[in-house]
Amino acid sequence: MAEEINSTEQKPFKYAARCTIAEAMLIFSSCLVAFVGVSLLGLSIWSLAWKLLAYSYFMDIITDPTFFNIPAALIGLPSIFLTIAIRRNQFSHLLIFLVLQMIAIVLLFTGYSIGTKYKLLGNDDILRLGPTVPTNLLNNTLYDVIQTYEETLENNVTLDGIQSKFGCCGVINIYDFGNLSLGIPTSCCPNSDCNQGIYPWGCRRRIQENVAWHTNVTLSITQLLILMVFFNAAMIGSVFISDYYK
Secondary structure: OHHHHHHHHHOOOOOOOOOOHHHHHHHHHHHHHHHHHHHHHHHHHHHHHHHHHOHHHOOOHHHOOHHHHHHHHHHHOOHHHHHHHHHOOOOHHHHHHHHHHHHHHHHHHHHHHHHHHHHHHHOOOOOEOOOOOOHHHOOOEHHHHHHOOOOOHHHHHHHHHHHHHHOOOOOOOHHHHOOOOOOOOHHHOHHHOHHHOOOOOOHHHHHHHHHHHHHHHHHHHHHHHHHHHHHHHHHHHHHHHHHHOO
């Protein structure tokens, strides 16, 4: 009799064979976190590559939100495997799981905050040049560069590069070059051939539209992933508590 009681006390705790609704929801939410994480990872890498090629005139790429979204998405990927391990009563993985989720939440909130800041700055009528342009232009705006277009080669190259990359002309339109003795630069024309026409839109509109598209899509997926991570953490806590006190 004593041996039976002793064996009962030493019997390790195990999950029931049947999968509860909470456990099924946990596995399902973990799969969603992994899927959304992969989506955010791919979008962030693509957005970062695009910005490095085109937006570096205006953005400080060192503090770009994609630097926070990429590691956060990578952290979310192992959640499905940790969930399965926890389902098999390997509770040593629970702490690792929760720590990774908290790190992901901090990274996502940081990236979201920076993305929101970019979104607000993108609505500004003044486009201030970023740190990748020549040093003497760092505190200038696009309007300033147009006004001094003929003064230095650096101004010339900077503005031509912006207009060629974005397919635009001037800040608002081509009339921003009305005071230049050289007329409209060839960078305002497709393939530098003004016989084919001139870009009808200004650079401010083109840049703001592109930045807004990148920011809005990235922020939307980030919001979804934040909600899923919180839900996932809540579900794992619910499963652990309910089974622990059975």
